[in-house]
Amino acid sequence: MTPGTIRFRLFILMGALTSMTLALACASYETFKTYQLGRQQLEASHFLSEAISTERNSRRLHRRHDVSLKNEAEFRRYIRGQLTYLENKLLYLGSLTIITLLSGLAGLQIFMGFTVIRPLKDLSRKMTDFMCDRYTYRFSVPGSDEIGHMHATFNALAQRVITNMDELRTLDQAKSEFLNIASHELRTPLTSIKGSLSLMRSGVVGEVNEMTGNLLTIAETETDRLIRLINDFLDLAKIEAQKLSLRQDWRSLNDVINGCLKSLQGLAQQAEVRLLTEALPPLEARIDGDRIQQILTNLVANAVKVSPKGKSVTIRANVDEGHRLAIEVRDQGCGIAPQDQEVIFQKFRQATTSPLVKGTGLGLAIAKALVEQHGGEIGVRSVPGDGSVFFFTLPEWRYGSQKPTEAAA
Amino acid sequence: MRVLLAEDDPNISLIAKISLEKLAGHEVTVVCDGEQALNQALTQNYDLILLDEMMPKMNGLRVCKEYRTRCPDPKPVIFLSARSQECDLREFNENGTGFIPKPFDPTALPRQIRDLLERAA
Numbered sequence: 001m002t003p004g005t006i007r008f009r010l011f012i013l014m015g016a017l018t019s020m021t022l023a024l025a026c027a028s029y030e031t032f033k034t035y036q037l038g039r040q041q042l043e044a045s046h047f048l049s050e051a052i053s054t055e056r057n058s059r060r061l062h063r064r065h066d067v068s069l070k071n072e073a074e075f076r077r078y079i080r081g082q083l084t085y086l087e088n089k090l091l092y093l094g095s096l097t098i099i100t101l102l103s104g105l106a107g108l109q110i111f112m113g114f115t116v117i118r119p120l121k122d123l124s125r126k127m128t129d130f131m132c133d134r135y136t137y138r139f140s141v142p143g144s145d146e147i148g149h150m151h152a153t154f155n156a157l158a159q160r161v162i163t164n165m166d167e168l169r170t171l172d173q174a175k176s177e178f179l180n181i182a183s184h185e186l187r188t189p190l191t192s193i194k195g196s197l198s199l200m201r202s203g204v205v206g207e208v209n210e211m212t213g214n215l216l217t218i219a220e221t222e223t224d225r226l227i228r229l230i231n232d233f234l235d236l237a238k239i240e241a242q243k244l245s246l247r248q249d250w251r252s253l254n255d256v257i258n259g260c261l262k263s264l265q266g267l268a269q270q271a272e273v274r275l276l277t278e279a280l281p282p283l284e285a286r287i288d289g290d291r292i293q294q295i296l297t298n299l300v301a302n303a304v305k306v307s308p309k310g311k312s313v314t315i316r317a318n319v320d321e322g323h324r325l326a327i328e329v330r331d332q333g334c335g336i337a338p339q340d341q342e343v344i345f346q347k348f349r350q351a352t353t354s355p356l357v358k359g360t361g362l363g364l365a366i367a368k369a370l371v372e373q374h375g376g377e378i379g380v381r382s383v384p385g386d387g388s389v390f391f392f393t394l395p396e397w398r399y400g401s402q403k404p405t406e407a408a409a
Numbered sequence: 410m411r412v413l414l415a416e417d418d419p420n421i422s423l424i425a426k427i428s429l430e431k432l433a434g435h436e437v438t439v440v441c442d443g444e445q446a447l448n449q450a451l452t453q454n455y456d457l458i459l460l461d462e463m464m465p466k467m468n469g470l471r472v473c474k475e476y477r478t479r480c481p482d483p484k485p486v487i488f489l490s491a492r493s494q495e496c497d498l499r500e501f502n503e504n505g506t507g508f509i510p511k512p513f514d515p516t517a518l519p520r521q522i523r524d525l526l527e528r529a530a
Binding site: 188189191192194198199202247 | 418420421424427428431432494495511512513514515516
């Protein structure tokens with residue numbers, strides 16, 4: 001037990017209190033024993049005096065008896081005096097014991113208050129401050145007792161947390177910088193390649209014969225694919241690094257859906273798939289319009305790719321029983337096996353039976369992350385052989401002022 | 410039409426130059442930083458100025474502001490920029506005739522320019 005610790009001080013305090021109380025208790029006990037002895041002697045003397053009186057009355061030998069009686073009476077007076085003294089002493093010792101105990105308890109209370117409760121409260125206040133990013137712990141000098149030790153440990157811990165946080169911040173900054181540089185450095189050359197190819201294709205820089213045309217097509221297709229891939233990668237990297245901020249605004253859902261339809265008209269015509277929208281109520285949602293259009297375009301493009309020729313893809317929006325706005329994309333393709341329905345929303349995963357062999361495997365992962373960032377959910381309902389319905393929900397929506405649009409395209 | 414094109418990426422400027430010359434028959438002068446752009450715009454006579462927003466020495470918006478205050482008869486200015494946030498767009502439209510988002514399709518560039526000029530006229 002080291003001096004200076006609370007345990008040591010408590011031991012001393014409690015030891016002193018216990019020994020004082022014990023000494024007082026012993027003294028009281030001794031006094032009480034003497035007192036009882038006195039009482040016995042007093043009674044014995046009474047008894048003796050009564051016996052002598054009886055003897056004197058019967059035998060008339062009163063002179064000798066008178067002396068004895070007088071002695072006994074004197075003895076009793078002396079004993080009574082002693083008993084009174086002992087009673088006072090007992091009373092005094094009793095009160096002293098109680099006072100000692102009470103003051104000991106009060107002392108303990110004060111001791112605990114100063115050495116335990118106050119430092120604990122102080123430490124807890126500093127911890128609260130730390131939680132609120134006010135670093136008051138730096139100004140405290142911990143004592144040498146157990147709580148002081150705890151305080152010092154907390155200080156060290158806090159210092160480490162701050163160091164780690166600084167490191168994380170630096171790393172986070174490096175990550176942002178990397179993403180910015182990567183997106184710029186990867187996109188710039190592709191932009192030039194794409195621009196050059198489309199100029200060559202337009203024929204302004206020279207006649208394009210069939211073979212050159214075929215080669216240009218390969219270069220163009222693959223450039224487009226690379227651009228898509230890089231955009232997907234960067235989107236996902238940004239989402240994962242939590243660097244993608246949404247620009248949310250009240251937008252008409254019809255505008256978003258029409259924008260998506262317009263951009264996919266070419267693809268649909270090529271695949272000979274009809275794009276349909278069911279009559280939509282005039283709804284508005286608080287969304288990042290570009291991002292929701294990106295999600296919807298991804299879902300519709302997938303639906304077109306899996307649809308056989310002559311079939312249709314339907315987009316509809318409705319409000320479900322949970323008062324959530326859901327946007328659905330229904331295709332008439334081959335459907336998705338139940339074991340694939342979870343997998344397809346993971347990165348780099350496609351359904352094992354997927355005809356989308358040329359996809360990046362990132363589209364649905366991005367869509368899921370973006371929908372979740374909007375506070376919604378994404379999912380699929382599908383019966384193999386009977387098409388699939390991809391849907392996502394948007395939590396913040398209202399009825400808009402627009403007239404409902406009729407089925408388009 | 411005599412066009413001044415300020416763009417620091419030589420690939421992009423070559424693509425834009427070919428597009429404007431071959432597809433639309435404009436006469437294109439290329440400069441690669443903000444200071445040159447301002448000098449050329451003030452000293453030579455152009456019908457249209459195309460400014461990249463991000464350029465060394467002086468950015469496109471500053472070139473445009475300088476040009477408009479110093480030139481007695483400023484010609485239309487169109488920005489090329491990868492920035493597409495609403496506040497940026499407003500700034501482009503307030504300072505110049507309009508804005509063409511990057512990356513642009515070189516086969517569509519002449520048409521985009523014509524549309525912007527017609528809208529302004």
